[in-house]
Amino acid sequence: MVKHTLFLLLFFIIIGLRAQNTFSVQGVVKDNESKMVLTNVSVFLEGEDTMMVTNVSGKFSLSFSNKGEYILQISSGEYTIKRIPVILEDKNIDLGDIFLIRDITLEKSINLITITDDELLDEEVNSNALALLQSTKDVFLNRAAFDFGQAFFRVRGYDSQYGEVYLNSLPMNKLYDGRPQWNNWGGLNDVIRNQQYSNGLTASEVTFGGILGNTNIDLRPSKLRAGTRLSSSISNRTYSGRLMATYNSGVEKEKFAYIISGSRRWAKQGYINGTLYDSYSLY
Structure with missing residues (x-):
């Protein structure tokens, strides 16, 4: 019983440490002309496998545990690709509104x-x-x-x-x-x-x-x-x-x-x- 209790306690401590070291990059993607939110826009960090798309509100939030300098790439078929340099440290990054320009x-x-x-x-x-x-x-x-x-x-x-x-x-x-x-x-x-x-x-x-x-x-x-x-x-x-x-x-x-x-x-x-x-x- 004591061994099981110690194992569970150690497990939750590890999970808590990982949660503390996890940070996110978030923002809202909009059209540069109409200022309307854009859905299903691909967002990922170059060199990383994690990728997501914006939701119905145009929002995205990528969570990572590795620190360093990265390039955030935002792309949609009808718009020019936007690349934003970000530095991941011990805090969350909120990029606010990100505007994409239509590829004319x-x-x-x-x-x-x-x-x-x-x-x-x-x-x-x-x-x-x-x-x-x-x-x-x-x-x-x-x-x-x-x-x-x-x-x-x-x-x-x-x-x-x-x-x-x-x-x-x-x-x-x-x-x-x-x-x-x-x-x-x-x-x-x-x-x-x-x-x-x-x-x-x-x-x-x-x-x-x-x-x-x-x-x-x-x-x-x-x-x-x-x-x-x-x-x-x-x-x-x-x-x-x-x-x-x-x-x-x-x-x-x-x-x-x-x-x-x-x-x-x-x-x-x-x-x-x-x-x-x-x-x-x-x-």
Whole structure:
């Protein structure tokens, strides 16, 4: 009985000493623009195996018993990686609010597909693979799409029917010719920015792929940047003016989000005489 009592007493003493030597690093991760908390953000110390994600309040707390100098890394898919040097001593560290900056270079280089209105008008010749070309990282394909767009450059001579386009995982290629018609959602540039492209026969999350690749346009408000965007432009080509307005509520506490976008493009006369242009788009 005495041996058991001494063993339990020694056990609790060791546990107490370990608890005294344990300290934590904690903080709250937020979006730099909207100041809203970010959930499921990965947080870990470089060189250590322990990793956790932020909770519904954007908070994290990492507990360690080893002292020393470390780098705290905070990363999320849509944001630039943040690395914070910390010195772990005999006290807890509260970093307070940590703001992550959205990675706009990813949006510009991968997800943003630029299509001219001339390419949107023609439902036969111009429904080629230019949009797919400009969404890739390949240097040759990017230059070919930009420099030879008006010459209707086609990868290896393939027609656009060999490339698949999806809106929220729904196929948009026409049944009668197999070609996607980008002019069907023209003027909604703000809501079609989030696009995932798979090159060639590479499989994606929505399809098995095609010879010319596949593009999935994610229209969900939760996957787009929250806030208000107003833009206007003038042109001397198909239309002479364009006005566009978009509002995205972002994900609220109730896990609900909505987006409203509208635009108008007009011209009494385009570049070619007698070409009236008046187009409205609403999402």
